[in-house]
Amino acid sequence: MERTKENKKENILNVAERIFSELGYEGTSTRYLASEAGVNMAMLNYYFGSKNGVLKAVLERKIKGMRQMLLVVKEQEISSWQKLTTAFEIYVNRLTLNDSFYRIIHREISLVSRTELSDFVVENVLANIGILREIIEEGIQNKSFKAVDVEMTISSMLGTIYYILNSKFVSSELLNLDLLDPEVMEKQLRPRIKNYMKENLEAFLLNKEELV
Structure with a gap:
């Protein structure tokens, strides 16, 4: 279970790194991040709290x-x-x-x-x-x-x-x-x-x- 959770977090971070790089922080929405990572908004917020939290983790x-x-x-x-x-x-x-x-x-x-x-x-x-x-x-x-x-x-x-x-x-x-x-x-x-x-x-x- 913990391994699955870590894999999901890593996947979100990998996707977020690519999108932040391409679009910049201001040009990236949490909804788009969640969509590209294949997760819902609730899961994104659960792991990182906010777009700022995602950026900080990346x-x-x-x-x-x-x-x-x-x-x-x-x-x-x-x-x-x-x-x-x-x-x-x-x-x-x-x-x-x-x-x-x-x-x-x-x-x-x-x-x-x-x-x-x-x-x-x-x-x-x-x-x-x-x-x-x-x-x-x-x-x-x-x-x-x-x-x-x-x-x-x-x-x-x-x-x-x-x-x-x-x-x-x-x-x-x-x-x-x-x-x-x-x-x-x-x-x-x-x-x-x-x-x-x-x-x-x-x-x-x-x-x-x-x-x-």
Whole structure:
């Protein structure tokens, strides 16, 4: 019985993730969510309480899923540089794979007025960012990284991705790429961001002996 309940919840979340990604939060109704998930409104409300509750559950799954991937990288017995570049690749891959969904996350963390949902998102996003901080601090401690401003370094890394994904029309003109084309996002933009940031981090962060 519990297994069946979990399967139904997972199905609703899978459907909701797709619909929120396609239509955005405002463009999605609970009635449409229920219809697409093959459940009635009563069941949707029973599991999640409201559309906001569905979104919160989807966000939690997405953000915590990334956290697990980052934690695996952090605990590997590899260099701090390998950890950092691998962790950044995870961010780039996840955000560009479903950028419209991550724009919802960015919207919540950009709100001027705080809500229960925005507080929840901020808390969980900061937990993920905290893993990046620990990796950079580890590199500073073992002397493979310079003693940089850790928080500003992270802001620069993530800010590059968020700016491009949240201003597609401007970025398309700036980069001379059609960022509305999923194939361009995957084959051109994603590798370009990774290469650019790796080159910048090498110059800014790595101690010279690490480059030898």
